[in-house]
Amino acid sequence: MTTRANLIILGLIALALIGLPFILKPYGIFVLSMWAVMSIAALGLNLTLGYAGQISLAQASFFGIGAYTVALLGPLGVPFPLAFLAGGILCFLIGWVLGYPALRVQHHYLAFVTLAFTTLVFLVFRNEEWLTGGIYGVSGIKRPVFFGWSTTKAPDFYFFTLGMLALFSFFVWWMIRSPWGRAFIALRENPVRALSLGVDTRRYTLMAFAIGSALGGFAGGLYAPLVQFIEPNAFALGLSLNILLMVIVGGAGFFAGPFLGALISVLLPEWLRATEGFYLLAYAVLVMVLMAFCPTGLMGLVEKAGLALKRRTKLSEAKAP
């Protein structure tokens, strides 16, 4: 019953996502593509933070590393799929190494370690002009062509990012429902007990960091051809906090959380644009209200509503003769 309901909801969302570009203007399609890209980055952080419980403020760095890898390898003649893979794999490896501090420090201490990493990567992007073009960034990033299908136009590139989002979502969904998902949650809830039950917490912690970071890198690899111009400031701490916000607002540790969080974070500023200078203010107030009344995020709210509904139907069933 619930799986069927879930499948119907999923089908409707897929239909809407496929149909929307036919009625949206190019800018609308751009925003939707941005949502898909941000969802992948948030999906990664949700794995690291939401499931495995390891806080990271470094997601922007991996996003940036993925973006720069694609932007810099393209002009060298490396085909997009290879450059894209290279960005993801590079982030996997760096993420694995960044996981080591998490074996020693936790919570806000770990946040500071990853914060320092974000600053470090930002400085490399900004100062190593020979490699990254420094503050001038990299412009004219080309969108890929696959077997004659050019993704230069907005709807084409959108369908490409949507396909990638579907692929990565399936991968994460698979992982979460496998024994790994259970081990990640155990790691988050009680690492000492998990260890005593045979869970190799060291390996799972590093894996959570590496895979979450790789997803950040893949998202960046899509971001570069989407915006076609990248510069260091886009990958500073602000973006890390933004992705963190997506995960928290959407509901950390819920599979659908990052998609919702990315939706809010990408769309709300657009909708609130009419309020001009006040949009950030309104956004901030909204987030504060949500966090005060539902710290488990939007998906937490959905879950609460579902439980209340279940209880009510149980009660009415009990009353019925």
Next chain:
Amino acid sequence: MMPVLEVSDITKRFGGITAVNDVSFSVAEGEILGIIGPNGSGKSTLFNCILGQLTPSSGSVAVDGRKTTGLRPCDLNRMGVSRTFQLLQVFPQLNVRENLILAGQEHEGSMLSRLLGAPDAGLSAAANQMIDFFQLSRVAEERAGGLSYGQQKLLDAAMAFMAGPRLVLLDEPAGGVNLTMLGHLKERLKAINAEKGATFVVIEHNMDFVMSLCTRILVLAEGRIIAEGPPDAIRANPAVIEAYLGH
């Protein structure tokens, strides 16, 4: 016959305090050994040293004749040694069945086989058996965090048995459990011991529980073993009474 667990001259110091002082004992296969002693006598520290949670300052531990000092708790678990903790330790957000599957899933196979294999790691049947055995079927789909204390305690014990261990160390299994539940727990432990030949080491403050469950008892005081023997002899031992009642 080779003992399942052999503890040799374990000492653990924390700064100036010697929590465990030169403790040696061994446990034979199928035995239920009780460890009692006043608060702060070093029982839990001893457990942590045996299980790799703490590294002993000196001395060694062997399981089935194989030296295990220096191994991590997850390695020991894979060798068939499992434990429960003094304070309740279940995973509150996972339901009862998932708690049990988690407790067994890391025992075999590799990381990759776990990623690609079945979501339940082929343990649903074993988990159901354990749920029936510990009479948790009414709450099998509930989140562990929503269970009563007694039920969580049963789940905690059940988790220690999921991987089919040879040796189980139980740290105060009876603490905070009501009388009915306690009788139930004791009966379950005895049944597992009889059916599967599992060996137990039990730390406990509840004297009735420990005296009726264990075949041999070890008494710790201030980090040292002060007495050892069958329950009746321990009950009458003046050194034990002295340690418990004070000077």
